[in-house]
Amino acid sequence: MGSVNERGGMLFLDFRFKGSRCREYTKLQDTKVNRSRTSKLLQKIEAEIILDTFDYGKYFPNSKLREKFDSLDERKRKSKAYFNAPDSPRFEEFARIWLTEMKIEWSKGHYEDVEGVLNKYLLPTFGNKKISAINKGQILQFRTILAKVPGRKSSFLSPSRINHIMTPLRMLLNEAAARYDFTSPWKNIKALKVGRTEVDPFNFGEVDKIINSVPEHYKAYYTTRFFTGLRTGEIDGLMWDSVNLDDKTLTVNQSLNRGEISTLKTEGSYRVISLTDRVVHALKEHQRKSYLKDEFVFTNEKRNPINYQVHSRTVWYPALEKAKLRARNPYQTRHTFATLLLASGESPEWIANQMGHTTTTMLFRVYSRYVPNLTRQDGSAFATFLNNGGQL
Template sequence: MGSINIRNGKLVADFRYMNQRCREQTKLLDTATNRKRLTKLLKIIEAEILTNTFEYAKYFPNSKNVQKFEMLNERKQTATNYFNAPDAPTLKAFSELWFNEKAIEWRKSHKQSIEGILESHILPAFGHMKISVIKKQDILTFRAALAKVQTRTKKTLSASRINHIMTPLRMLLNEAADRYEFTSPWKNIKALKIPRTEVNPFSLNEVERLIKTAPDDFKSYYMVRFFTGLRTGEIDGLHWDKVDLDKKQIYITQSLVKGDMTDAKTDGSNRTIKLTDRVVSALQQQMKVTKHLGPFVFCKKNGKPFNYQTISRVIWEPMLQRLKLKYRNPYQTRHTYATLLLAAGESPEWIAQQMGHTTTTMLFRVYSRYVPNLTRQDGSAFDRYVETQGEDNA
């Protein structure tokens, strides 16, 4: 709503037009009568703005804002005419323009992810439609349909995955709205609420059984996964030059994502991980097997890196089935490491550093129910916990 200010003893009209603040000096002295006159005028101006009939020059012909708003209105009208024209862009046509402009900002893996979402979900649903005809209801209907899609394991898409698919659509529509001067149909559509991170770690006994049942050429791989908390991309992209067995450390600076080496996930992911004696021993054994094949610590016989989807399907799932353990995705090895450290009584700050978290906030939020009395900060408690099979903490 407009307001009245005073400058040099005269009234100033203060209002918003086209999302910009406008302050226009009048020749009216600050009197009760003049305030009423200006208040009435401001109400008329605001009514005309709401009905899209306001002409700036009609009320403030000598204002420097007249030319500015005439140019803005002209640009808006040009964009509107193009947007509503028979040859206005379809979402497919605009998506190609948008993708080419944005691609330079993205990592290769992110480009592939966006490209996959466009091809698999967004373009089949909206590609043939003009952007001008896509409505809020169309978006909500599309999202509801995603909730019924089944994955390879016959499960429905998670809220997180649905939000991930919807993000490029939101970016497309909002960019088009800015470019063609219209109100985005995405207005007031909120992302789905994502449930708390599911933590379903293995017990130490289950970890030992899994390592024991793993194929001989994968025992070291799972030993390192379970007792370092590395993410899948971090362990699959681990190079021998990042392993220092004398200092019992590995250095995480990169990750293997969809077959390509990239920088670590976040700045906090760049870290030095302290290794237990068991992990050092496993890496010494692994060195005999793969050091001569190339840079990757864990790799195929030809030196090429693993494909995590293949390893999960061919190695991981059969291991769980043999032991009659409930299926859990391989990322639970990372959660297992965190919970074992907590159960051993290691310091939260030290655990966060090992995991690649910049603060302990996520540690407590995700693993709060696994936090006992926390005292140690050097890994020694975890060594003893593993060596004694957890008996000392029983």
């Protein structure tokens, strides 16, 4: 409760506003009439303070406190605009709109990945919130919670997986901020540090064991996969018109992901791979047995395109078990190809080209411990290496 007081014969108002004590002097002498007028002014001020409509500068334009309260008002205004952008929708509503808009740009596999992240992680947490009201603290708290979520193969979600979940959230918030004119809360939030790529290749003898352990229908598939370094989508999407057995080359120009043919991720992924005699022989034998009208080089036993998840479960892992080898994911076939090339002494530049890397940087970063003294650069060393049964 404020009061009207006197100092040096002049009246002043004493009241509290936004947690601060305010003393504002008038030019009125301390008389009965002036005290009545000042008391009514104080009542009006306190009423406006209660209604949150009090404008300090309107009543005391020359006050030293005006700048302080104007600054607080501006911060409040910005905060209000931040949390209550007039037209901003709920997170779920905007996410659905954004997902529909991006569908035309993304591959089927990427679209399904993002949709899965939305449905499993983002919508249960942020779905009912107004998108402009989500703040940095909530984002960081969400990431902390993700770090405690059980993973499929480890105790908790990996940093890489958490970053994968956080990426659509960042894209959504930044896009919504641009459209609805509010400040994105995604400021100085760095991705979690991810460990080095797990390289756990097979040696030459283990490769032979695996090829001998898969069903006859898939021996050419794994011979090609191990000795070309093709990615899963690349070999599953390989068609006969991209294979030239006379020139001993294979052109990589598309990928098969979740039953849909798509372009490759980077320009460097488009490449021509040199084939060893072992791969050429396996492909010729496979071609002789395959149906001429099949477009895909490799299919399942029902002549349908290979489904990665089903194939891994029913062919790859049973073959490792039969060969009495430790379970490793199918991508290790690509790592195996790279390490065998390095062990054979091929040039890093030539290996990078075969792998679909534009530079040797990733090659040395991922496979540095497998790099010996390198001398050859044309593929002949690898062919000799294979012909000698994996011996230099």
